[in-house]
Amino acid sequence: MRLTKQTNYAVRMLMYCAVNGETLSRVPEIAKAYGVSELFLFKILQPLTKAKLVETVRGRNGGVRLARPAADITLFDVVRVTEDSFAMAECFEAGEIDCPLVDSCGLNAALRKALNAFFEVLQQYTIDDLVKARPHIGLLLGLETELAAKPLAPAPVQVSPLPAA
Numbered sequence: 222m223r224l225t226k227q228t229n230y231a232v233r234m235l236m237y238c239a240v241n242g243e244t245l246s247r248v249p250e251i252a253k254a255y256g257v258s259e260l261f262l263f264k265i266l267q268p269l270t271k272a273k274l275v276e277t278v279r280g281r282n283g284g285v286r287l288a289r290p291a292a293d294i295t296l297f298d299v300v301r302v303t304e305d306s307f308a309m310a311e312c313f314e315a316g317e318i319d320c321p322l323v324d325s326c327g328l329n330a331a332l333r334k335a336l337n338a339f340f341e342v343l344q345q346y347t348i349d350d351l352v353k354a355r356p357h358i359g360l361l362l363g364l365e366t367e368l369a370a371k372p373l374a375p376a377p378v379q380v381s382p383l384p385a386a
Contacts, residue, residue, distance in 0.1 A: 228303040230257060231265045235299065235348045238275060239291035240359045245284030254362045265303070272302040291349035297340055299348075307336055 233255055238246050248266070252259045266285065269275045276288040287294065352358055359365035 224300065225304060226261075227265055228300055230255065230262065231269055231299050231303045232296065232348070232351070234262060234265060234269070234285075235274065235287065235291070235294060236352055236358070237362055237364075238285060238287045239348050239352045240362060240364055241286070243286065245278055245282070245286055247284045250363075251285075254364075268302045269299075272298070274298060274302070287348075291352060292347050294348045295344050296346045296348075296351075297343035300340075300343055 234251055237251050237254060248259050248262050252262050266275065266277065270277055273288045274294055275285050277283065277285050355361070
């Protein structure tokens, strides 16, 4: 099975929003970070908003942010709303099928089992898991500066000599 570009960039958009936290993310900034068109991202935003994975804020200072915590959004949640079809073979599609074995074929059962296993794995991973797997993702997306991405060493403590008695 091959996921569409829409699903790929939907996951990326959610990762961007997760890294950005409560700060509203602007579609032009997300598009620039990933090198993709704004129009394409706006198209992806519609099913994500409808599924309540993201929320949008309109207006001059508007943008997009996650509608719920990144730890509560699974990859299955994203795939379910961004993919049009999970037909792995003609047998999965609705309508007339020319195969005489359609109701008694082992291929159909095997593919259905494989698809269900695929969905089970996707349910085990969240947007938060993907973000945490890359410690410098904020830097890579241009959301953090190199200085902000590195933990600062504690300032040295200066000790004054005790006065002589």
